[in-house]
Amino acid sequence: MKTLNYETLKQSNYEGYLLEDAPVRVLQFGEGNFMRGFVDYFIDQMNEKAGFDTKVTLVQPISQGAFRLKDIINEQEGLYTLYLQGFQDGQEVREKRVISAVKNCLNAYEDWNEVLDMAKKPDLRFITCNTTEAGIAYDPTCQFADAPAASYPAKLTQFLFARFQQQLPGFIILACELIDNNGKELEKCVLQHAKDWNLGEDFIQWIQKENVFCSTLVDRIVTGYPRAEADAMNAENGYVDNTLDTGEIFGVWVIEGPQSLRDELPFEKAGLPIIVTDDHKPYKEQKVRILNGAHTSMVLGAFLAGQTIVRDCMYDPTISAYMNEAIYNEIIPTLSLSKEDCEQFAKAVTERFKNPFIDHELLAISLNSTAKWKARVLPSLLGYVDKFHKLPKALTTSLASYIAFYRGKELDADGLKAVNPVTKQPYTIKDDADVLEFFAANSDKPNAQLVSLVLGNTSFWGQDLNAIEGLHDAVTSALDTIDNEGAMAAMQACLNKGE
Ligand SMILES: NC(=O)c1ccc[n+]([C@@H]2O[C@H](COP(=O)([O-])OP(=O)(O)OC[C@H]3O[C@@H](n4cnc5c(N)ncnc54)[C@H](O)[C@@H]3O)[C@@H](O)[C@H]2O)c1
Numbered sequence: 315m316k317t318l319n320y321e322t323l324k325q326s327n328y329e330g331y332l333l334e335d336a337p338v339r340v341l342q343f344g345e346g347n348f349m350r351g352f353v354d355y356f357i358d359q360m361n362e363k364a365g366f367d368t369k370v371t372l373v374q375p376i377s378q379g380a381f382r383l384k385d386i387i388n389e390q391e392g393l394y395t396l397y398l399q400g401f402q403d404g405q406e407v408r409e410k411r412v413i414s415a416v417k418n419c420l421n422a423y424e425d426w427n428e429v430l431d432m433a434k435k436p437d438l439r440f441i442t443c444n445t446t447e448a449g450i451a452y453d454p455t456c457q458f459a460d461a462p463a464a465s466y467p468a469k470l471t472q473f474l475f476a477r478f479q480q481q482l483p484g485f486i487i488l489a490c491e492l493i494d495n496n497g498k499e500l501e502k503c504v505l506q507h508a509k510d511w512n513l514g515e516d517f518i519q520w521i522q523k524e525n526v527f528c529s530t531l532v533d534r535i536v537t538g539y540p541r542a543e544a545d546a547m548n549a550e551n552g553y554v555d556n557t558l559d560t561g562e563i564f565g566v567w568v569i570e571g572p573q574s575l576r577d578e579l580p581f582e583k584a585g586l587p588i589i590v591t592d593d594h595k596p597y598k599e600q601k602v603r604i605l606n607g608a609h610t611s612m613v614l615g616a617f618l619a620g621q622t623i624v625r626d627c628m629y630d631p632t633i634s635a636y637m638n639e640a641i642y643n644e645i646i647p648t649l650s651l652s653k654e655d656c657e658q659f660a661k662a663v664t665e666r667f668k669n670p671f672i673d674h675e676l677l678a679i680s681l682n683s684t685a686k687w688k689a690r691v692l693p694s695l696l697g698y699v700d701k702f703h704k705l706p707k708a709l710t711t712s713l714a715s716y717i718a719f720y721r722g723k724e725l726d727a728d729g730l731k732a733v734n735p736v737t738k739q740p741y742t743i744k745d746d747a748d749v750l751e752f753f754a755a756n757s758d759k760p761n762a763q764l765v766s767l768v769l770g771n772t773s774f775w776g777q778d779l780n781a782i783e784g785l786h787d788a789v790t791s792a793l794d795t796i797d798n799e800g801a802m803a804a805m806q807a808c809l810n811k812g813e
């Protein structure tokens with residue numbers, strides 16, 4: 315079978331929508347599954363339904379790994395097949411679409427001059443990005459002369475300076491990272507670099523006046539390359555697509571920015587679920603704390619209890635009751651939106667988790683759980699303690715599950731190795747090097763001591779969690795239960811009412 319590209323599609327008399335040539339008006343930092351299944355899908359839809367006539371150049375912001383995704387994207391001339399599946403208004407929807415919005419992919423380390431040359435293109439109008447939660451951070455070691463600078467904000471500053479020198483208009487910058495105020499945080503980092511690198515007051519003013527940094531909230535479960543079904547999909551399609559992407563049909567993009575965005579991005583004409591608002595925060599709080607909070611507080615314990623994908627957890631009576639306990643009794647009472655709104659959102663989320671068409675792997679969600687637990691679960695735990703003056707059982711147990719999951723001993727380039735106590739299968743813990751080194755060094759310690767060290771690690775949590783009354787003993791006790799009776803028993807213990 316031939317590899318997917320325009321010629322392959324022509325030869326197979328493909329009749330779907332394709333846009334082979336159009337000006338590149340979007341530069342996108344991040345070539346991952348999520349951006350291709352969400353932002354680039356929306357651009358493709360706007361191209362077809364609203365004459366947006368726009369191609370996207372992807373920039374891989376980190377070095378190409380062994381997989382060499384940039385090369386694979388370019389070999390396929392940016393084309394990829396996206397499967398979006400789930401239920402809409404009670405109806406089963408399965409959408410397959412060849413996305414032709416992407417023109418090509420550059421790697422920041424291999425093609426930096428080409429990236430900078432993009433700044434000279436007058437057509438370029440939008441910058442989109444998702445560089446993970448790790449991506450938007452100020453790194454004072456980055457230098458203007460680096461080619462390129464290490465961090466994403468520093469690379470963006472170099473790119474914006476190249477644009478400024480061309481005396482061309484600035485950009486609408488749509489940040490998609492799942493951190494608070496992503497766009498504004500990105501702008502802060504850029505301004506700091508401009509100042510530290512002495513790029514001049516005119517440039518600083520140009521950044522502020524000519525560019526709109528939008529904070530946005532993204533919501534779609536994108537499960538990425540479907541390893542198990544890829545061969546069957548390729549056989550059915552009649553071509554080999556090495557960048558197949560899958561996700562749920564549900565999707566919402568909330569963009570904080572001026573209403574003029576509605577003129578520049580014709581999403582209304584294309585009938586897309588994009589909301590432009592002057593305050594995205596309530597949407598983000600609700601989504602991150604309920605949906606992502608439910609994922610992060612559930613998956614590590616569920617994995618240790620022998621589960622592998624989210625949907626199966628939803629049909630396990632103990633795990634789903636544990637998740638509901640966390641969502642409805644411990645997370646929602648700490649949120650600012652009305653209980654009714656939050657419960658409606660939560661109900662939709664748990665239905666989405668049951669999506670029969672996508673397999674969302676617990677191990678995929680477990681990636682970087684330290685930062686995720688801090689951003690997605692800790693605020694609810696703190697809010698609950700503040701409001702009710704006692705510990706939320708399920709969220710406290712999720713911290714014990716996190717520690718139990720992270721107790722690996724052998725560290726190699728791939729991650730920290732551990733063995734699942736139920737399936738007896740080895741698994742790899744993936745997180746920042748300092749997190750993995752910490753657990754590799756401390757996993758053998760007795761539970762009470764390990765808990766004290768984890769809770770006291772201020773670089774993980776931004777504070778010493780041992781200071782929360784009763785938390786150390788409660789986490790130690792839940793960890794003892796996990797060790798002696800299993801993770802399922804620890805989750806079950808959170809459901810015993812009246813204690
Ligand atoms: N997959 C989903 O369902 C989903 C939904 C909403 C949001 N997100 C967010 O999107 C992000 C990417 O998810 P994905 O599923 O596309 O994963 P992925 O592994 O397919 O892509 C990761 C992307 O992040 C970039 N990246 C990784 N580390 C980086 C770093 N240190 N600095 C700069 N860039 C870096 C990679 O180049 C790549 O573009 C996640 O952080 C996630 O929070 C994912």
Ligand SMILES: O=P(O)(O)OC[C@@H](O)[C@@H](O)[C@H](O)[C@H](O)CO
Pocket residue numbers: 492532533534535536605606609610678679681
């Ligand atoms: O993508 P991650 O790894 O940051 O987080 C895992 C999931 O919680 C996340 O992908 C959600 O499915 C997504 O945020 C839904 O919009």
